[in-house]
Amino acid sequence: MNNESLMTIFINASLINNFVLAYFLGICPFLGVSGKIETASKMGAAVTFVMVISSVCAYGINVLLAAINAPFLQLISYIVVIASTVQLVEMFVKKVSPALFKALGIFLPLITTNCAVLAIALLQTSKGYDLLQSVTFALGGGAGFTLALVLMAGLREQLEFSEVSSMAKGTALVLLVGGILSLSFMGFAGLGG
Template sequence: MELLVIFISALLINNFVLHYFLGICPFIGVSNRLDSAFSMGLAVTFVMTIAATVSWLIYYLLLVPYHLEFLEIVSFILVIASLVQVVEMFIKKVSPPLYQALGIYLPLITTNCAILGVALLTVLKKYNFIETLIFALGAGLGFTLAIVIMAGIREELEFADVPETLKGAGITLITAGILALAFMGFSGLV
């Protein structure tokens, strides 16, 4: 039950994009097409879950025993950057067409603060390993959900009569704000 609460909370109630406003750069940048948004969301979910898992292990099995907790941000950034590099090399080797298609997303994942946010929050919330895994998975799927909804709305907005001054980033941010308000409705869920 506890795990379900953590999952639902990360997915809907404390959604990383619409509650914490983390990962806004790829959220705005890659949400103009539904298919690109979906790819980005999946790639982020995968990297986020692995990064949180590895970061948790490094923190509790290396930094805590040697009293090096002050290095957590540096080490987590290194873990995320290295993981993205490994994923990039791996995809390039095994599937060149996928690598070509993902080319733009991978650098964006490295600089996605939502991934660092998940790793830091798991330490802050003192989650155990399984809770970390479920939390990261929920956060990643929450990111995917938010970016896919946003992409759907933005595709519809292409046909809307938006005032000239609000076109582009303006209407996107207003939409994100309204979406965040809608997600506030989940607050009383758990």
């Protein structure tokens, strides 16, 4: 199978091949929920949680599908598992912190269509990770996603106070800043083995 060390997998997923800035996964929440640091970090935590759960489930499903020889059901079963996990998280957040539930708004149910989550499940399968490697991969991916989101939120909080030409306001500005962030993350390239 695959014998990368857990440390390599974690650093690879979180920094070198950052899900948002190098793989372009989860751009929608990256543009949508990166207005405030607090919301961004909590969103990151929620996504990481969903990632880990669905990573474990995806591993189980993959073994099961291989046993009954039905790999064409892979995509469909992954997305069903992710959708149910998100539903679970949604109910949990609503019960525990209604304020956070409000702040995340539409982006909470939209974790289902967050490509980063589905990508974790798909990539771990194609890379042939075992269970422990898969969970590390999901944790690393989640950490990288949270890092990118929080960094962007911090930058945007500062940008609030600066004068920006009306032409560049909104998405265009966020994309420009994202590009610069992506450039700086390329500096991590030498880190991995």
